[in-house]
Amino acid sequence: GNSVTQMEGPVTLSEEAFLTINCTYTATGYPSLFWYVQYPGEGLQLLLKATKADDKGSNKGFEATYRKETTSFHLEKGSVQVSDSAVYFCALNRPGGSQGNLIFGKGTKLSVKP
């Protein structure tokens, strides 16, 4: 079945450090891939997405590239800020009919220290 595997957290970085959060997936067909973020005390919100192989999603300095050959969608940011502290969820979606729902990874908690 479809599934998402994320690197386990928590991840603790100093401000301005480089961030990578690994995400790999298993899916039939060609899913869309997403990163959602949950800031403290808030609901999940879409950070970025990619709908086909080699697409790069980007938002707020974060990037992720849909790699079909390695079934990966790793999240990266060149210089993190304290305000990036949150839980990050990788997810996939298979469009069409009743399969149009999200399958999430377990989440990776990021803490950025000043």
Place this chain on the structure above:
Amino acid sequence: EAGVVQSPRYKIIEKKQPVAFWCNPISGHNTLYWYLQNLGQGPELLIRYENEEAVDDSQLPKDRFSAERLKGVDSTLKIQPAELGDSAVYLCASSLDGDTGELFFGEGSRLTVL
């Protein structure tokens, strides 16, 4: 524009008691989801509505859980009777298109069953 609104934010009940959660989606969003999030896990879909119709309820434990979305707007999720293992966060989300994976989440209702 108002986001997805859920209530109550927190609920503590004794086991075997009933509980209900309410969700008001973003105006104009036809697709509504209820997700369950256990501690340290990613959200898992319970039920998905397209307007008034439940198009995917395969993961809803129907012996004790029920949901409704009257008039295709607000939705209620009920548990009766609650069990200790039901302690979790219940998330409501909505989207314009049920197949894109771009969901807007509420802040969630945290249930504690004693």
